[in-house]
Amino acid sequence: MLHTDIFLTAYILVITGILGAVFGSFINCMAWRIAHGENVLSGRSHCAVCDHPLGAADLVPVFSYLFLGGRCRYCGEKISPRYMLTELLMAAAFVSVVWKFDVSFEALRYLVLVCILLGLALVDLEIYEIPNVFIIVGIVWWAVTIPLMEESAVSQITRGLIGGLSIGIGMLLLSLLFDKILKKESLGGGDIKLFFMVGLYLGIGGSLLNLIIACLFGIILALGLKQNRIPFGPAIAAATLVTTLVGQEVVQWYIGLF
Incomplete structure (x- = not known):
């Protein structure tokens, strides 16, 4: 249109x-x-x-x-x-x-996701916590919109679960390792759940790119806030929007280099 x-x-x-x-x-x-x-x-x-x-x-x-x-x-x-x-x-x-x-229905899917991401980012900025309700709503919305997408349901579920579980489990293991090394919490449980939730939408390639962008945004946020405790949720949320808008093109460009 x-x-x-x-x-x-x-x-x-x-x-x-x-x-x-x-x-x-x-x-x-x-x-x-x-x-x-x-x-x-x-x-x-x-x-x-x-x-x-x-x-x-x-x-x-x-x-x-x-x-x-x-x-x-x-x-x-x-x-x-x-x-x-x-x-x-x-x-x-x-x-x-x-x-x-x-x-399109695809636009509707991501418009609602953007609303969810904004809500959890604002709450995280305020109280340094991502309520589970945002994660649950995000997962349910992903599942509900599967039949509305042009891609087959099997392909979406497979790609989404691989992306969500890979990034979620990977960040959990990495977090446990850094917790042991630093003797303090390095990444909140809400952040790990959030990576899993957005991984359902982004797939494995998009999730890896999202992680890189989120880390860059996290550094910028840390420099801007100038405090010891930094909410990572807003960085993940902003990175997810960027990855949604240009991630596919960036991933294809990167693959094309080899």
């Missing part, structure tokens, strides 16, 4: 970007509630400082932050720019996925 008519393409991508920003806002709220032990499904959005319920004008993605000058309408306290940046990031991620996979 894309790339056939410039106006149709622009329309679809604009709508996709708006949806991405809306989902980014929702997931930001959901992640904050999970991290702070609040009910995700009930209760109105409120200011994190004064607890005043937010109105509709306070919840428009990106624009509310800009119009309010980055401050709460009710108490005047500064709002973290993380919220607006997350909304913009999700808008860009949604547009990139649809640009890559067109309007």
Whole structure:
């Protein structure tokens, strides 16, 4: 559907970007509630400082932050720019996925995966923990979407399990080795589960590339945060998006060198 008519393409991508920003806002709220032990499904959005319920004008993605000058309408306290940046990031991620996979079930598969990855990344940044619910939902979504893909179910399951188990078991063994050498936890259990979950989507080749990119992003994150304890989930999540968008081309280019 894309790339056939410039106006149709622009329309679809604009709508996709708006949806991405809306989902980014929702997931930001959901992640904050999970991290702070609040009910995700009930209760109105409120200011994190004064607890005043937010109105509709306070919840428009990106624009509310800009119009309010980055401050709460009710108490005047500064709002973290993380919220607006997350909304913009999700808008860009949604547009990139649809640009890559067109309007298709494959695009839907990865759009939902991006939402899952954003949620767990935000929670990990907040409390240094990846709740199992994100991993479970990611695995279930992969299984549910298998019949919707053009690739045969047997091929998908085989490729996915090889990718997930290889990277998951490999990272577990590597983690146990480094734990013994360093006498402390080197990689959290949530990170290992996350590598397994995204490995189902990426396969073995994509998973290895994803690991390399995640390590590079992890180093950048460590340099940026400048603290001893570094959440690795956001690096894995960002690497998975990059691998999803360009991983196949990179792997094919690398194989072509031999």
